[in-house]
Amino acid sequence: MLGYTLLPLFLLGLLSPNLFHLVSSQATVPRELFSPLAPQKVLATYKASPSLQWPQYTDGSGRWLFFPPRTWTSGFFPATLYALNTRRQLCGATDANQLGIADWVALGRAKSRGLPLDAGGIGHDVGFISFPFVEELVVNPQNQTAKASINSLASALAARFDGKVGCTRSWDASDPTDFQVIIDNMMNLEVLFVSANLTGNQDLKKIAISHALTTMKNHIRPDGSSWHVVEYNQTTGKVIRKRTAQGYSDSSTWARGQAWGIYGFANMHRLTGNPDFLSTSRRMANYFLDHLPQDGVVPWDFQAPLNPPPRPADSSAAALVSNALLLLAQQETDAGAKKQWTDAAIRILNSITRLAWKPQWQSLLSNGTVNWPANNYLTGIVYGDYYYIKAANELIKNNIVTCEGQWTQSRILGVGIGL
Ligand SMILES: *[C@@H]1O[C@H](CO)[C@@H](O)[C@H](O)[C@H]1NC(C)=O
Ligand SMILES: *[C@@H]1O[C@H](CO)[C@@H](O)[C@H](O)[C@H]1NC(C)=O
Ligand SMILES: *[C@@H]1O[C@H](CO)[C@@H](O)[C@H](O)[C@H]1NC(C)=O
Numbered sequence: 502m503l504g505y506t507l508l509p510l511f512l513l514g515l516l517s518p519n520l521f522h523l524v525s526s527q528a529t530v531p532r533e534l535f536s537p538l539a540p541q542k543v544l545a546t547y548k549a550s551p552s553l554q555w556p557q558y559t560d561g562s563g564r565w566l567f568f569p570p571r572t573w574t575s576g577f578f579p580a581t582l583y584a585l586n587t588r589r590q591l592c593g594a595t596d597a598n599q600l601g602i603a604d605w606v607a608l609g610r611a612k613s614r615g616l617p618l619d620a621g622g623i624g625h626d627v628g629f630i631s632f633p634f635v636e637e638l639v640v641n642p643q644n645q646t647a648k649a650s651i652n653s654l655a656s657a658l659a660a661r662f663d664g665k666v667g668c669t670r671s672w673d674a675s676d677p678t679d680f681q682v683i684i685d686n687m688m689n690l691e692v693l694f695v696s697a698n699l700t701g702n703q704d705l706k707k708i709a710i711s712h713a714l715t716t717m718k719n720h721i722r723p724d725g726s727s728w729h730v731v732e733y734n735q736t737t738g739k740v741i742r743k744r745t746a747q748g749y750s751d752s753s754t755w756a757r758g759q760a761w762g763i764y765g766f767a768n769m770h771r772l773t774g775n776p777d778f779l780s781t782s783r784r785m786a787n788y789f790l791d792h793l794p795q796d797g798v799v800p801w802d803f804q805a806p807l808n809p810p811p812r813p814a815d816s817s818a819a820a821l822v823s824n825a826l827l828l829l830a831q832q833e834t835d836a837g838a839k840k841q842w843t844d845a846a847i848r849i850l851n852s853i854t855r856l857a858w859k860p861q862w863q864s865l866l867s868n869g870t871v872n873w874p875a876n877n878y879l880t881g882i883v884y885g886d887y888y889y890i891k892a893a894n895e896l897i898k899n900n901i902v903t904c905e906g907q908w909t910q911s912r913i914l915g916v917g918i919g920l
């Protein structure tokens with residue numbers, strides 16, 4: 502019997518340079534993921550948000566700051582409202598979960614009005630802006646306004662594609678031949694597939710696939726880490742520079758960018774079935790997990806100095822990577838691989854909840870790093886809260902936990918078989 506338990510642990514130890522991969526199988530799911538504070542705070546934020554302004558991040562005491570529509574993050578708050586509708590559909594409304602306190606679809610629709618439908622001021626981030634419209638089609642597949650919005654946003658992204666470079670342009674530069682692409686752009690490709698479905702325009706899919714293949718080639722280092730920015734010369738199509746914008750240094754790995762990549766490539770595998778996208782997502786995920794500190798708290802950049810402590814965390818990267826790992830787990834067919842990624846997601850959710858769950862703040866989480874080089878950190882962040890709520894939805898949808906945060910029967914059996 503001893504051999505049964507020790508041998509696999511020993512073998513796993515050889516495969517994984519970091520204990521993080523090992524110790525998570527008995528973790529419990531944080532109760533806070535299912536807290537009534539989530540719907541209560543989101544409703545309060547809805548009521549506090551001025552017309553045609555959207556929350557992006559908080560000040561240092563947890564009070565939301567609101568921004569005009571042409572901000573890359575404007576879609577996340579309405580998408581959060583739809584995510585609470587999804588939760589209500591999965592779990593029902595009870596006194597304990599407080600999901601019945603609002604008509605989340607009505608609020609999501611109201612907060613979708615006034616979002617930009619072209620790339621002005623937001624560039625490639627039209628993909629993020631499309632999230633609430635894509636959710637609207639889940640609720641009402643016939644909604645012509647939502648369809649037209651998605652098609653408009655997808656056309657705006659497609660118009661930023663250059664065949665010689667093979668990518669859609671992320672950021673505009675003063676020299677138009679300076680063609681800048683950031684790893685975050687992987688998240689904006691899904692809108693091209695959704696619009697291709699609605700319109701039958703297959704070119705949109707080809708653009709997304711070309712962008713992902715080019716990014717796979719140029720943004721990912723041999724060890725699975727990533728550059729934030731790759732600059733191409735639009736005239737020649739050649740890479741002219743690889744650098745950071747929001748990370749610690751050109752050779753470091755900015756944690757949120759790495760998480761966008763894990764999610765983006767897993768999603769491209771879901772949308773195309775190309776195994777290279779799956780293996781890229783895995784390599785990036787392994788880098789992420791192998792470079793986490795023992796406490797599992799996601800730092801804002803993996804190479805940022807530890808001293809003076811504490812090295813600032815990024816709770817938004819933690820919430821995002823949890824979703825990325827759950828999506829990656831869904832793409833795996835092997836039960837052991839599914840379990841490995843799921844356990845890592847849950848351990849990260851535990852660590853970030855312990856550090857950053859803030860009942861007194863307007864946001865759910867503190868300890869977000871919006872932009873460290875711009876001295877904007879120790880805040881709540883709208884996409885951190887969005888991905889925190891979405892992570893719980895995914896755990897419930899995939900039958901990993903119940904709406905009360907208990908392991909499902911199949912999961913308990915899975916743990917027994919896995920180790
Ligand atoms: C359709 O979607 C739009 C955009 O999200 C929303 O403003 C509108 O209320 C929806 N209309 C209906 C009838 O569902
Ligand atoms: C791109 O290459 C062209 C032709 O060699 C050159 O004129 C232009 O300055 C280059 N642009 C950048 C951003 O390097
Ligand atoms: C495209 O449509 C098919 C068939 O309705 C659906 O299964 C798939 O999820 C859609 N894909 C996207 C990206 O919307």
Ligand SMILES: *[C@@H]1O[C@H](CO)[C@@H](O)[C@H](O)[C@H]1NC(C)=O
Nearest residue numbers: 798811812813814867868879
């Ligand atoms: C988390 O945020 C608190 C303030 O809300 C700060 O004191 C602490 O140093 C932060 N910890 C990390 C690891 O970022």
